[in-house]
Amino acid sequence: MAFHTVAACDTDDSALSVPRRYAWVVFALTFGLLISDYMSRQVLNAVFPLLKGEWALTDSQLGLLSGIVALMVGLLTFPLSLMADRWGRVKSLTLMAVLWSLATLGCGLAESFQQMFVARFLVGVGEAAYGSVGIAVVLSVFPRSMRATLTGAFMAGGMFGSVLGMALGGILAEHLGWRWSFAGMALFGLLLAFAYPIVVRESRIARPDAAQGESKPAGKGALRTIYSSRSVIGAYVGSGLQLFVGAAVMVWFPSYLNRYYHMATDEAGVVSAVIVLCGGAGMVICGMLSDRMCRQSPDRKIALAIAFCLISCTLLAVAFRLPAGPLQLSLIAIGMLVTTGTSGPAGAMVANLTHYSVHGTAFATLTLANNMLGLAPGPLLTGVLADSLGLDRAFQIIPLISVAAALVFLYAKRHYHRDIQKLGGADTRAVPTE
Template identity: 50%
Template structure:
């Protein structure tokens, strides 16, 4: 497993006459102005679904691989964590490259790469080959989240950014739902290799569709900038180093990473939890786990909308909504995993899952509001790096290692403690937020 436009639109004079005429038409037509941004968002969201379907389908076939290849829980966890590890290591440099080289081109190449690597998973014959294929899945998916959300937010007003960020990031969970549920059904009926094949083919189809509809020139015509831009105004850029000199941004990075720790555990280990603790068959465990992942995704969307509403008068309220969401999940999951199997446990786990990633949207919006638009993909790439290294890679792997020693249930009981670190980071971030905004203003003025 994030915001605002990363590139300033080129001057109108630099656009070819035919394109300039199209730009005038598009801007003068309110209907077209409304439709195209949502089309961009829909296609980017669909590719994100494919991204996480390819990533999380593995969880649905954990029991099969464990039995067929005699794998330990830590080996299973490594197959999940290697993807997040590569995303964490490569998302920042690839996001910087996308800011300079072209975001649309970068997104298409990423989608093709992870889809081909997923086909590699389908033909793997042992643990080592599967690990290598998953390694390349991670390389392909590395910067999609950060660059994709930057593309989406570049054509929408800032007043919708928390909602859009939460919805876009929820695409990871929605993709995980489909990947786990569909992967489990396909594996039970056709074999686990066809689960990976189906995800790969879908990714290639969506990549071709995205390339046909979304272009850099169209995005430039529909871009909404942080500040009004005169047609002849020079392009303002700030140094990438500004992403690491703002204390408030650092707090957002840390909060994002540690709140994603438990979310990643839920995404990866709930099918095995229901298989082992509730005695469910592979396809049924995957289906029930998918419902909980759906709660995670729905919570990201709803919590993003709630945050936009309560922070309308004061953007600093985004920090506190994040604290509330983390606290609810900490309590609900902390108690739920300690109860015996049954309805009360499922209810508490459902509540915890709903709020588990609720502050993802607010955190991404905070990162965007504290960084200049010219380096925004890079900023979101840094957030994605934190989310993956501290959460998506670290969470499932640590729980896998602990499960080999303590048991899966006992390990899951410890996972929610990561929210304590996230809450501390959010509280500190709220305190230093005004100073962070002043530093951003100073950076923009100095670069003008």
Template identity: 60%
Template structure:
């Protein structure tokens, strides 16, 4: 017997259509992060042309994450009611047009406004997109799919930083923004033509005319914060994201300043580090699903291990002198820095109702944004202004210690919370088994 508000073990759509929706949703996620991270590739060019400080550069990156954090919850709740497909198409259109606006900016103020609107467009995409993906696949793949989908952000960052750096080097930074904006508009049009709300599982679409539709949603909202373990998943994920975003934002500048790389080469190399982050996200989800086949709480163990590994590797790496060994250790720490994404998202999905899946993922995105995405680049930039970029990056890994502590607490309460909300903790494939 299935507990009300949870997902069925098998989705109602065909496997082929499910993978088609995943591919298109993943493509839009790439566009999302390409539009977001292309800015980092042109930091040196903007700094030279407009005489910007590191704090100003960091604010151009951080404002996007801040708007994601502020708006993701209300826009995701709206998507749960209005329709997730329509919401995804509208979001992609807004961020693509805003990125084109950045291409014609004539000052820091205009660029800031453009980036503000990029954040508005991107606010709900991650949460709504992953809710659609999780709802059309078996629950036994939650950590793997969550890691893969969230990892698309890293892959998009690779493309945004790498392609943006090359385009900016040859055609100027304005063309870098222009290419990203046009790519997003094409994908948004394709998504609107191919993906239809009525073909998705009923749990992902808006069920018009269902009696009492609004009351259950309001009743389920408290479940977003009803357990210690789900709150710990939010906090741990957000703090790990702080480290990841600080590295993604400042790696091109780090390589430019301390390894004397020109912007194009620094962008390509930094893109490699972003790719490593994405590989870590996918790998973390796969490992978590495999290890938790008989004991679901092992997902927490994976997250704890990744946090401690991040702390050790990055702390040592940034203390070493510039050279191959330093880059290897930083790369290893980068691999683990956001490998917690898949396990954390799976835990949130397990502990919250499917009827508000997008809103639950929005809450996770809110935590990621307010604790990680927004402050990561900005705080690092402010520290760099006072103590130098290298010293700032030496401080950043300490955040992983707090993230690891949150995951430890979450693991301690996980089984108790599952029992309290009516789910058994002893589960096959690491997913909660509904209580009869």
């Protein structure tokens, strides 16, 4: 029998004062708003062909309309999340949802590329800190041992929202016109924004220091945990690089089906939704796998992340070199299932290596990396490559970014166990293993 020193943050399931039923209600409503967030963001992708024809836009301009949202999320997520940690997470989430919903309605009223760009800019401002603050709320009401599962499941809301946004957006655009696609997403977001503060209240969410047994250090000490270790920086960078690939496929796949499979807007939206749904399922499945396999060996999280990067690179690189047909679509679906698998392990690493009191800001930093390294440049660079080489050739090149992500996670793996031990206030203990 051997003994391994394991940080309590990977194994401790301290009882929480929040009733489990209420915790799941909090998760459901916060998850629902995340779905609305991504429905509003990704509905644009379903109407790319219609906007391109009506306004005579280039692929680069379409990529810019998509990328501006991710860019604003990247630029504003840190300051807005820090503000939410101090001002109140529930109030902040409600205001964000109202803003992005109204801005989405503005997209439906746009009469030109310039007006659409301004509306998309405001969508990005509204969505900037939602993901980071939302996951902080969710993690505050559940045990630590569920962190990878919850992170993967919560982030999968982005994929599920993208699925609904593209599928419903394509259907609405085909039958009612593209403006109604945006209007439908806006109405859904406003309804949830009204219900959220009525049900989810700051006073009913457990205090982190009492519920999870964490001693709260001075403000600067807590904030320093966001960037003080090599492994947490590796988690940020590796996650962002890997999402570069997922974002590129998610944004441009409806156009790929339109150009190379000659599908109508509604059909392309539905097929793309299935592909993106595979990505969302991968976040949940891989997050659960990470929690199950890594309770007594934390650095396995990074080993799994490395494997997900390399497997996804192989599958997608091969798939986009195949001729159009069922085999290609099947390999792309499997590739997307694995591509998103790093979200759960990366999110758990960030939660484990940073103090609870700044989890909103910590996940904002992760969101910043995801957007600045992945979600913003992925669609934009793919559009630039498509203008020069064709969208099919662009998709053959993009998966190689996963190799860089794997190398960054490998660097993080070398320091993860040591960094978890050095985390200020972390409780460590000897855990017997066979």
